[in-house]
Amino acid sequence: MWFMYALSWIAFIIIAICLTISVAAGMYYVAELIEEYTTIAKRFIHFILITVTVLNILLLVLETQFTWTLCSIGVLSNIMYFFILGDFPFIGFLSPAFLFSMVLLIIHHYFAFSFFNNYYYPFPEILAYFTIFVWIVPFCFVLSLSANDYVLPQYADTQRDRYNDDTIINSGGDVVTNYFKKRAKKVGLLAFMRSVQESILPTRNKKF
Incomplete structure (x- = not known):
């Protein structure tokens, strides 16, 4: 009897892991x-x-x-x-x-x-x-x-005054250049999932 009870817990853990992976894949x-x-x-x-x-x-x-x-x-x-x-x-x-x-x-x-x-x-x-x-x-x-993270920067009329005080713009910086520099620091859910994917399942370069 205890053997089937232990197997039921092992099956429950396997199902929980599969459901977690499925939900994460769906979210991704x-x-x-x-x-x-x-x-x-x-x-x-x-x-x-x-x-x-x-x-x-x-x-x-x-x-x-x-x-x-x-x-x-x-x-x-x-x-x-x-x-x-x-x-x-x-x-x-x-x-x-x-x-x-x-x-x-x-x-x-x-x-x-x-x-x-x-x-x-x-x-x-x-x-x-x-x-x-x-x-x-x-x-x-x-x-x-x-x-x-993938929307090009643009100015709205209501935000133009706020960006006029930006030190990057006033110092002669380029808005688009600054945008692509900030893209490397993405903190969204998809960026987090991609970092987890790269750490757990690293891509392999094909050798010909």
Whole structure:
């Protein structure tokens, strides 16, 4: 009996490793797609935002136990995500919209955990709420971080004054040259996955 029990744990570990590798491979593939088709990715995220906002309203109407506070935080978070999406694929980590959305994400988690602690729901329904209403949009933005590394620099009218104070430009530097220098310091999710891939599975040069 103990032998089959030990084999079940070994099989569980193997399945967990395979699932982890599959999820990582899927994330890598989706990140490459977003990097190559940024316009389509923006439309897709916009569609998800509208869908989640509508589902928040339907959740408040159809599920009487859900409070106005929880659903309002979800809608307000989506509004902040719309502001972030306006500059997609550029994501300003110090912009007010991004910082406020991160604060709302933490508050949303707090109210969601408090709600499900007070009201009983099956685990699949709890997981469905967190996946659709809390995690899916931030996860899309995380996958899109690497898309910013391959977009050519450009000036918007609202940002021109800020770049006039840039020491690189004022010292006679070239914007495009500076851009390609900074590309070597990519910190996106796709760049991290590529570094892990190169360290674990290094490419081999073919010898003829």
